[in-house]
Amino acid sequence: MSYDRPYHRGGGNRRRQHRDDYDDRRRDVYESPADKLKTAIIKLGEVDVLEELPVLEKQIREFSPLVIPNLSEAFRIAVTEQPFKIPYYAALLRRLHDSTEETPTVDGPSLGKQILEDFWKGFQAYLDKLAWRETRLCIHFFAHLTVAKLISTDSMFALLQSFTAVLEEFGVSNGRAKKAAVCAAEGLMIGGPILKPSSTEHVQEIINAIQAYNDSATSPKWLIAPVVKMYSDEASAPNTDELLDTVLQALRTLDESDFTETATSFSQPYTTYADPDLSTFTPYDLPSVLVPPEVIELDGLSTDSGEDSQVKKEEWPEYFLRLFDNDITPDPKTPAGYAVRTGILDILDIFEVNRKECARLLLEYPKWTIPGTFKPKPGGAVVPDPVPGKDWQLESTIIENVLGAYFILPESPYKSIYYIGVITELCKLSPSTVGPAVGKSIRKLYGTLADGLDVEVARRFAEWFAVHMSNFGFQWVWKEWIPDLSLNIQHPKRAFMRRALEFEIRLSYHDRILKTLPPEMQAPEGHTIGEQAPGPDFEYDDPAKPHHDAAQSVLNLFRGRAEAKDVISHLETLKATLETSDDGGIVNADVLIRSIAMQSLLHIGSRSFSHLLNAIERYLPLLRSIASGGASSAGGSGNPEAKADILTASAAFWKHNRHMVAIVFDKLMQYQIVDPTDVVGWTFINRAEIRELSESTGPLSLSAFEWDLLKGALDKANGRVMIARRKVATLRKEDDDTRARVKASGGADGNAMDVDADVKADEAPAIDSPALTIALKAFASLTREQKGALSRTLDGFVSCLAPAATDSNPNPHSRLVISEEGWNDRAGWEKDQWNAWETWGWYRQFCRSYAPYLRNYSTTLFTVSFAKFEGSTDPAAELLKKTWNVATGQE
Template identity: 65%
Template sequence: MSYERPYRGGGRRRQQRDDYDRHDRRQEVYEPPEQKLRSAILRLGEVDPVEELSRVANQIREGGSTNVPAASEGFRIGVTEQPYKIPYYTALLHILHEPEAEKEASTSDGPTLGKQILEDFWKGFQAFLDKLAWRETRLCIHFFAHLTVARIISAHSMASLLQSFIAVLDEFGVSQSRAKRAAMCAAEGLMIAGQVLKEDSATNVIDIISAIQIYIDTTAPSKWLVQPMVRLHSQPHALESADELMETALAVLKTLNSSDFAESSNSYPQPYLDFAPLPPGITLFDLPSVLVPPEVIELDGLSSDSGEDVQIKREEWPEFYIRLFDNDVSPDPTSPAGYAVRSTLIDMVDIFEVNRKECARLLLEFPKWTLPGTFKPRPGAPAESHPEPVVGKDWQLESTLIEICLGALLVLPQSAHNTIYYVALITEICKLSPSTVGPAVGKSIRRLYNALADGLDVELARRFAEWFAMHMSNFGFQWVWKEWIPDLALAIKHPKRVFMRRAVEFEIRLAYFERILKTLPEQMQPEDAHVMPEHAPGPEYEYDDPLRPYHDSAQSVLNLLRGRAKPEDVIALLDTIKNTLSETSDGDVNIDSVIRSIAVQSLLHIGSRSFSHFLNAIERYLPLLRSLAAPGDEARLDILTACSIFWKRNRQMIAIVFDKLMQYQIVNPTDVVGWTFNYGVGNERGSSSGPLSLNAHDWDLLKGALDKANGRVVVARRRVTALRKEEDDTRARVRASDGADVTSMEVDADANQDDPTVDSPALTSALKAFASLTREQKAALSRTLTGFIDCLAPLASDRHANPASRDVVQEKKWHNRANWGQDEWNAWETWGWYRHFCRAYAPYLRNYATTLGTVSLVKFEGTTDPAAALLLRTWNVATGQD
């Protein structure tokens, strides 16, 4: 028998491999000259930036004017993506403005190469400004400011540029986001170039500072709502533990102005000042005048109180950054040098979000780009080769980096990037230098832990616990828990005790129960210590015990589900069980609730092996779930209660199950909100005694429900917009394809204006869905607001009236915080989540402010009740009415 193959198979593959091996696989990839030039500019300073300036300048000059586009692009990328190099890019451009020795006689015949590059760079800046790319725009202004100090850009044109951004603050109805970013552009540009600008016109400098001061004064109410350290009873005031971004910028400007900006030279590297001034024949570059374009509104689909389809923009709040260390350890942002360092580091953390490893490396190398004496030298580092000028601050680099990263993570109402980025970044920094960064991380954890009892915002406490657990998971869960053993004597609801439980719960999710138990000291392991849960996370089927009531009925349902019976067969069995139980019941038991509990818990039981099992079970028995939820609100609440009972040992799964039930429209977001306030996860509620309260687990459920309702409206609105555009395009094509002449087309168009436009069935359906989802969104927000009112400022006759809620908002009670018990701490946490609800969902609340405020808060107008007054004040600040 022949085994010859009709194809060459492996032989061909071997031949191809041999041909490939004949080539040098290490040969250089061809790089165009333009790319080489851009790379040379971007790599400036890999060894010594000062020594490399002349080499890069010569490389740019080699091609003459033909290199201008590539060089300009290199400068744009370098300035906006490597802001720590901006002073050295200024020095490089300074060199390019100098005429070459052999061509000095002809310098008057045309612009220098540096000026050509700057003119092309300006076009890129204008593109950034047109797109309102605020960070890139601000960093370009840094570059222009350094060029002004280097006497390359004229002072009056730089002042005009800054005034263009200050003019934004006077716009009617300017948003917080637009005003803040425009003010930062003007403020930071003035910090760098202030000395030259003040020499040219002191009035311009004073006008800029005054305009920023006026703007900051208008933001006082909103600052109170996003301060990381909360004082419920007090008016907004400066906190030593946190710094607001614009306030620190203003403080620095005032400090610099008082010394005629002499301190700028000790705040920013200025290597270009070491060069000789440009020849008199080279004129200064005048920046063209600009007008900041109108803002681009980020849209969400919403419906106003009048029922009209409207668009709103996302709200941005003042930015507070927590301080963890003293001014002699990390930079003081209210000082010129401290602000310059912190601002650049924050930009680096933001820019390099796409590559955390590169970001960590650059952060640890940051002292290379600062003035000598800014940071303490690292152990084993060579002595500075350029001792002058010396800042003499000697800050600790590692502590500064951790403070910057955690400060960015703990910005309210939400951080610029996902939590996982900051966690991963800190982890990478620790891996690169564990011996120096580890102690800084430990000190930061202790500072934040101590801040919990001093009023750290509840949302920040949640993020702190989340970061702590993930960071510990990356380093073997090693922490000195014994330091916190004395805190076990505190009240169970004390923020420190809550943090320990929350952190341990997160750690268990990242590992397993026994592993985390072994990391804790013996004092924290018992159940009565309230640190570890009593059992490992897992399901708890209420009807698994033969001694429990309804065990036999539940087992029959469970067996049917395990056999993958048809939904209608399960429904028939439940009806049979219901009839049987109704005949034997004494009337004190709600048989319908029992049937729902049996069905839901049995369904969850067969899906508890894995997440895929759970999804398969839910999808297979959707008709069963819809049948159980059909009777109405009470039925849906029973379903949610059954889920919470089944997963009470794994509260994360409760949120997951609720989310899936909302996704499949078994329950709606308003049901989840109502269930959370009446029953909750973390507290025993729903009884006739004890005040209502809210904890972090409850907030997770509320957030999931509100995000689901808001997200559906956004999706529905996009669909309506897309369908409407599609229909408009279709009508336009029909008109365009009409064979009539132009005159007849115009006549037909005029005639058709009186005819009503008939929407397509798809658009009509989409509009109905949008209206329905909008009502659901409004109902969820309204129910949330009502729930908080019932918790925090109920009527005195209400059975859940909470005197502790009123006590914690009064100053006399605040100073006795050490004596607070469970009720006071519960009230404190609930107040914290109400504040976070108002600021996190402010855009949606503002859209419905009239209706929601009239229905829920109008009764508190003119009240003397401190809790009611605080409730109303928080609402007014969030909705822009205060």
């Protein structure tokens, strides 16, 4: 029977279609006329902003009934989320203030003034929450309105001075001071044309206050400069600039010109309007404000220093790396250049939630700048009279600023994948223009590698390069770098090649990456890429090698899913056999058993990540037994030598895939087979198994890979303490709430009115709950572990960089590479010198990255690690202490 007859379809289909359309309409979000007006305000400038201004003004005036809070909310959203439109919203508000023939001004405040008064309430809310970005952008808006003569100059001065007052607070943090200084400086930059004629004295007070703070905060800049001069306190370099330094230079330039350059740096569309009639209008006086203090939360879980001084990452100054000359990209030290950088970074910051929209707005940024700021697009309209000193390349400017934000030390504001993703989207939107800018940026960065580029910046550069290549078919002109194969094998350029290719292989596979390289780089003597694909290296797989049969017997037990206790028993039997058959001692047999067991287990788990986790989880009792010092041991805190053997066996098994070494180490720490302190100690002492053949086997040193191991261990230790701290805080709050409820109900006996009972209850000692007691013990244990990991890391760096004369493996090159003479002679450095220089770089990164945690134990760690340098004039010791003091706030 058929159900597809035409005469059965028509009416039913029409009814269903009508019902579906009705359901779709019901599902649509209803937008009221007020919401539509709000959307129209936010979308101002979708086509031509100057033509849309009068149309939108008329639409607002004709709307009835006008709801001022709805209009001011639209302005607040637009100002804080679309800062490139702020000058035009100031122009719109100015138009709403002025009267027209159709809407003459009546008694009472103008429409523009009513919106401004309600807008201020939103600004006050931002300030109360210390929402610094929104606060700063609102100040931009107020500054534009001051130039448009809707806000009085006296009240604008008072607003800016409330932020410079922050700079004089006792013990003000660098992050708070930096944000407050930028708020005041940028407000003065925009409002300067009308503020300076009003009071030159107030302008100088604001500038001098920012300058005074900047002069007092020079030490941290030395530690986070992206281009390093180890021998000098001078932080600046020709291709770098720090945020407050650029703010002050741009502000000084504007002040010297009496802010005439503001008109060529910031859009001011409202300047063509006639001055308001002061007989009928009084400029709006901004209410006085006080910047709220920072909220410092102390949970009472004090450590060595007496308080929990967790410092946010933005506490450091912001250093930006420049790639191009001033005729290609704007110099941020100039007013126009600073305005362009700020505009691009604001878009990058606000649209972090949507990289595609961010890329689109970045390419449309010239639409909101003064004509002539950037070179016109191919085939676009030519600006008849470009502004002198401008005409910059848009794509190069965008890439330079995106990478500048990505390379901020010690940590970029957002995850690296965001910046990489934005650049990828830019290339997709305009490959013909962005692609060449990316290529030039790569070449510029590559050329800076041996000129002091910070090791952490070089690592991020390699990561970006590899991911970017993976998004575009791994196409790069490697032949340009063939001449650099003649450089020393540990030269930063050659180290970059190896690191970038290692990242590329992780994102693809070995054979494909190998085919993208020229023959000179494919050759084994090029030491650029491995001959074989990264994979396991089971030491006992070859029947011709010793102990093959023993390893196979253990491997067969794992393959047969034997119980952990059976494997432990077999290892004990095997150990006794090895002790009697070999001429080695008991220690050698122990080491061999651990190696066989660990490598066999990893061999079972080498097929995939899930196989690895399953193998570790199934044989956790075995791993704990081995880590405790012997196959038959009952457990305990573990044996350091046994744990080191486990790490060595793991590293030897994955020596051709160093990424897996880090993964296995992380899992061993996660399951508490080894502690972070064990990984730190192993990395400094026992890492010979994972050193590339091309790397130095002489003096102690650290490469980027070993830093990754250290970072993984320290992050694990710090993360555990943070989790334990939060758990204790939660349990303590629950205990306090329980006590409060008991006290409110009159105690256990219910006698709420017995005053004596209340007094006795107050005097009785508070007994923690069993859960809280256990949590406090765990917190104390993890805190000791954290302190031990940090202490051992510091000791390791001290031993590498300033070894005593009695050390068995001193590093004679550590002192050479930090001297001016040595650095100037770096063209002749060998691998040990370059290794020493890189180790110094990772010590700097350790101090600045973990400064919040190091400050908690600064007194103890300094005493233990630097006591031997008391009275020493050793330059290496002095630099070690100076770096430590700057990071921990002692200088």
